[in-house]
Amino acid sequence: MNSQTLLLRQIHPxxxxxxxxxxxxxxxxxxxxxxxxxxxxxxxTPEKAFEHFTSVLQQQSVGELAVTVSECESLDLKVEADPExxxxxxxxxxxxxxxxxxxSKGKKLxxxxxxxGWLLQA
Amino acid sequence: MPESIEFLSPRLVGNRFDQxxxxxxxxxxxxxLEELIVEVAKWHYLxxxxxxxxxxxxxxxxxxxxxxxxxxxxxxxLIALTIAxxxxxxxxxxxxxxxxxxxxxxxxxxxxxAERNLPVNEFLTDSHLAYFDRIGRSLREGESLELxxxxxxxxxxxxxxxxxxxTLAAASAEGYTDEVSLRGIVTEASVRKNSFELxxxxxxxxxxxxxxxxxxxxxxxxxGTAGVGVSVQGIGRFxxxxxLSSLESLEHVSMLDPMDVGAxxxxxxxxxxxxFEGRGIxxxxxxxxxLTDAFDANYSVALPSPYLFPTADGGxxxxxxxxxxxxxxxxxxxxxxxxxHALNEQTDDDNERELDLxxxxxxxxxxxxxxxxxxxxx
Numbered sequence: 487m488n489s490q491t492l493l494l495r496q497i498h499p500x501x502x503x504x505x506x507x508x509x510x511x512x513x514x515x516x517x518x519x520x521x522x523x524x525x526x527x528x529x530x531t532p533e534k535a536f537e538h539f540t541s542v543l544q545q546q547s548v549g550e551l552a553v554t555v556s557e558c559e560s561l562d563l564k565v566e567a568d569p570e571x572x573x574x575x576x577x578x579x580x581x582x583x584x585x586x587x588x589x590s591k592g593k594k595l596x597x598x599x600x601x602x603g604w605l606l607q608a
Numbered sequence: 609m610p611e612s613i614e615f616l617s618p619r620l621v622g623n624r625f626d627q628x629x630x631x632x633x634x635x636x637x638x639x640x641l642e643e644l645i646v647e648v649a650k651w652h653y654l655x656x657x658x659x660x661x662x663x664x665x666x667x668x669x670x671x672x673x674x675x676x677x678x679x680x681x682x683x684x685x686l687i688a689l690t691i692a693x694x695x696x697x698x699x700x701x702x703x704x705x706x707x708x709x710x711x712x713x714x715x716x717x718x719x720x721x722a723e724r725n726l727p728v729n730e731f732l733t734d735s736h737l738a739y740f741d742r743i744g745r746s747l748r749e750g751e752s753l754e755l756x757x758x759x760x761x762x763x764x765x766x767x768x769x770x771x772x773x774x775t776l777a778a779a780s781a782e783g784y785t786d787e788v789s790l791r792g793i794v795t796e797a798s799v800r801k802n803s804f805e806l807x808x809x810x811x812x813x814x815x816x817x818x819x820x821x822x823x824x825x826x827x828x829x830x831x832g833t834a835g836v837g838v839s840v841q842g843i844g845r846f847x848x849x850x851x852l853s854s855l856e857s858l859e860h861v862s863m864l865d866p867m868d869v870g871a872x873x874x875x876x877x878x879x880x881x882x883x884f885e886g887r888g889i890x891x892x893x894x895x896x897x898x899l900t901d902a903f904d905a906n907y908s909v910a911l912p913s914p915y916l917f918p919t920a921d922g923g924x925x926x927x928x929x930x931x932x933x934x935x936x937x938x939x940x941x942x943x944x945x946x947x948x949h950a951l952n953e954q955t956d957d958d959n960e961r962e963l964d965l966x967x968x969x970x971x972x973x974x975x976x977x978x979x980x981x982x983x984x985x986x
Contacts, residue, residue, distance in 0.1 A: 498884055498885075500875070500876070500879070500883070500884075500917060500918050501917055503867075503872065503915045503916065503917065504866060504867065504915070506915050506927070508915070508917040508925060508927060509927065509934065509936060510917065510919060510925055510936075515884075515919075515920040515921065516920075516921060517887060517920070517921075545885055545886070546883075585947070585949075585960070586949065586958060586960045589936065589949040589951070589958075589960070590949075590951045590956075590958050593934045593936070593951050593953070594951075594953065597934070597953055
């Protein structure tokens with residue numbers, strides 16, 4: 487993983503309305519222990535990541551958006567490999583941030599990912 | 609000379625009847641009540657005159673029920689029984705008054721029994737009970753028609769609950785009808801059969817198309833493929849268990865804004881436990897009803913509809929974009945509290961606020977804050 491590594495984020499079908507993706511797709515939920523799960527794009531292509539998420543993990547996704555490691559770091563968000571659930575798993579770490587900062591950084595990540603566009607759409 | 613006597617002074621109770629006014633749609637209920645009174649009067653006549661094979665001529669024609677005034681409190685229509693030909697004018701004189709009064713009393717007794725969950729069949733027959741499918745159908749939740757308003761202890765309240773009880777008390781009743789307001793997508797329409805199909809979350813029903821609605825329904829069919837829905841008001845038919853099975857008539861139909869709040873929230877009713885990565889909580893249906901009504905009541909039509917998303921913890925997230933501002937309102941259900949956050953992505957300015965959406969003042973603050981960022985005059 488390096489600064490240009492794409493971090494792939496699966497988007498739930500209900501997280502899209504009239505083409506708009508919600509910013510909550512890029513912030514951890516209360517049960518995520520402040521860590522947002524992503525796929526390490528150096529280890530898995532968007533197609534393979536999508537297949538893993540929907541077939542192996544049997545979760546729902548309408549596609550993938552992505553941010554890079556450096557884009558996260560520009561927002562003071564650390565990125566770490568987290569191979570415990572599966573080898574290609576990584577996390578964007580929001581630990582220690584208050585709610586307002588979580589919201590702001592989530593919104594910024596979403597805008598960056600939006601500007602990049604969909605890497606894959608089902 | 610026509611004779612007119614005071615016959616019935618039912619009391620309509622509910623906000624809509626304040627200032628002693630009666631909405632026109634409620635007159636349909638009173639017209640159906642008149643039909644029932646006539647049928648029950650005929651029944652009483654035949655029961656008291658077992659030697660008679662049929663109802664005498666003029667028994668019905670010479671009698672009519674008329675509203676002669678509206679008293680206050682909330683609204684009390686004064687209904688008079690008018691008999692066109694006085695007793696003695698005909699070859700076979702009779703006094704219908706007695707049978708109409710007995711009819712009125714039977715109906716009041718049946719409604720009173722229904723209110724106390726007692727059998728009603730000793731007062732009215734199955735065919736009479738079927739009239740309650742129409743009498744009181746326009747009454748909304750919290751409204752009632754007190755047929756015996758003079759008796760404050762037992763005013764014989766006809767409301768949504770007693771009306772359903774009376775309709776289903778007829779052994780032959782397969783269900784009942786009720787006014788419905790629905791949102792869905794038109795997935796099929798047939799000009800030849802004058803019918804259409806409406807798809808809603810977890811339910812598909814058919815309904816008739818009246819000529820005045822044909823154009824809108826066909827337009828809705830075309831746009832339905834793009835997910836654009838319609839709002840439909842009419843009379844729905846329900847099974848005995850209360851399951852909507854079809855539309856019996858269509859009164860109003862209109863295209864929905866693709867961003868319609870109610871239609872979007874309806875989509876969340878299809879979520880299943882664990883919907884988000886195995887741990888998504890489903891928002892309670894009653895809370896989605898509340899949120900739909902709350903937006904209807906408190907959210908200015910001058911503002912753009914929000915984008916709406918379910919949250920993993922069972923709430924709803926509303927979002928707006930206003931130039932450089934990204935705005936979100938994280939609504940907690942069933943707590944009905946909300947967290948406002950707005951970020952200017954160009955300047956990094958941001959602000960937050962906790963809101964209590966049970967308070968009208970907080971909805972006003974929300975509208976004001978959005979209007980300011982969006983440049984909208986409320």
